[in-house]
Amino acid sequence: MPNATAPARIEVVEALRGIAALAVAWFHFTHGAGLLRDGWLKATGDYGWLGVEVFFVISGFVIPYSMHRGGFRFGPDIAIFLGKRVLRIEPPYVAAVLLTVALWYLSAAAPGFRGAAPHLTWGQVASHAGYLTAILGFDWLNPVFWSLAIEFQFYLFAALAYPLFAHASRAVRVGALAAFCASAAAIPSPIFLFGYAPLFALGIVVFWRYAGLERGRAWWLAFAAACGAAVWGLAPSMAAAGIGAALAIALVRLPRVRVLAFLGAISYSLYLLHAPLGGRVVNLGARVADSLPAQLAVLACALALSIGAAWLLRTWVDKPAQGWAAGLRYGGRRPGERAAPLGLDDPDATPGTSR
Numbered sequence: 001m002p003n004a005t006a007p008a009r010i011e012v013v014e015a016l017r018g019i020a021a022l023a024v025a026w027f028h029f030t031h032g033a034g035l036l037r038d039g040w041l042k043a044t045g046d047y048g049w050l051g052v053e054v055f056f057v058i059s060g061f062v063i064p065y066s067m068h069r070g071g072f073r074f075g076p077d078i079a080i081f082l083g084k085r086v087l088r089i090e091p092p093y094v095a096a097v098l099l100t101v102a103l104w105y106l107s108a109a110a111p112g113f114r115g116a117a118p119h120l121t122w123g124q125v126a127s128h129a130g131y132l133t134a135i136l137g138f139d140w141l142n143p144v145f146w147s148l149a150i151e152f153q154f155y156l157f158a159a160l161a162y163p164l165f166a167h168a169s170r171a172v173r174v175g176a177l178a179a180f181c182a183s184a185a186a187i188p189s190p191i192f193l194f195g196y197a198p199l200f201a202l203g204i205v206v207f208w209r210y211a212g213l214e215r216g217r218a219w220w221l222a223f224a225a226a227c228g229a230a231v232w233g234l235a236p237s238m239a240a241a242g243i244g245a246a247l248a249i250a251l252v253r254l255p256r257v258r259v260l261a262f263l264g265a266i267s268y269s270l271y272l273l274h275a276p277l278g279g280r281v282v283n284l285g286a287r288v289a290d291s292l293p294a295q296l297a298v299l300a301c302a303l304a305l306s307i308g309a310a311w312l313l314r315t316w317v318d319k320p321a322q323g324w325a326a327g328l329r330y331g332g333r334r335p336g337e338r339a340a341p342l343g344l345d346d347p348d349a350t351p352g353t354s355r
Contacts, residue, residue, distance in 0.1 A: 010210075011254040011261075013058060016245055018263025020051030020058075024144075025274040027051075029302050032279055035286040035295060050241040052147055056196050057245040059151060060203020061210075063158050064165055068211050070330045074163045077330045085155045088325035089268075092318045093148065096272035097128055100142045103276050134191040144275050146191075153193035154200055165204055166213065173213065174222065177201055181229035198230035198239070202246040209250055223250070269310035269318050277309050278302035 027048025029035075036042040072081060104118050124138040131149035133140050140146055164176035181201050183194035193200070205226045208214040214222055223246070230239040254260075263270075285298030 014264035021267035023048040060200035269313035278306035
């Protein structure tokens, strides 16, 4: 049933999204195209790729929590849930795909181009429509798109498994979560959701806390079990990032900080655009920047261009898409109840990015 008393806006979620998106962009800029030699500046981005683990934990929390607040009903509302997901993530994604292809062809036509010439096939392009690119053996047009496929698999999984994770019986909830975590060992492939199951599971356990399904000692025991699954099934750095993100969402209460709110708002767009735009700045700068001040200038330009373009995509595509998704309502919502945003927006968590 919908829960109007559950908090609607959780500022720490928005802050984590912004920090994670910035971290993965900085990782790519400092470790791409040979701009930087080994040293302190390059080392600042060494662990930025862990932002993807943070995004997966956020999804594990936000998706079932928004379903809970909206009164999702298994069966009647599955189509609405999936429609909301498609309306929310597809328009910015399609725009990013088109921009990536256009920039590839424009770069290839520029004097001094050193990369691979465009070699697209219709099958490769079409595989992006269903996030099947890696499954079908094609290369992603933009390698950061891989985590969108994992996110979309989680959406499909959540539509079917939510009644188990939100069940009134603790035995059913815990059993479902244990089976989900065990799937990481059964299906460890990085192109499928289940290899990252412990990260999503951490978010689901935090959802239990916010939804009032587990409290006190029982919640801490469930959280400890999820942490154990993460430590057992993931690399230490991945487990640490996931556990830290889950604890932050569960325990930290933040006021609204304008910088973090802005980064959170553009985080999805920044994820989509930082590689094709900022990455090109870094590639160009690697040819001419041979001093520390010049390298810092290249990194600043790459970041500024990416943030500016992300703001434009957010304003003209991402935000309207958010409104379209919010216009679809579950049939179980109470009369007059409105869904309010969870950090960046109501039903979605910003997808992660490549490492």
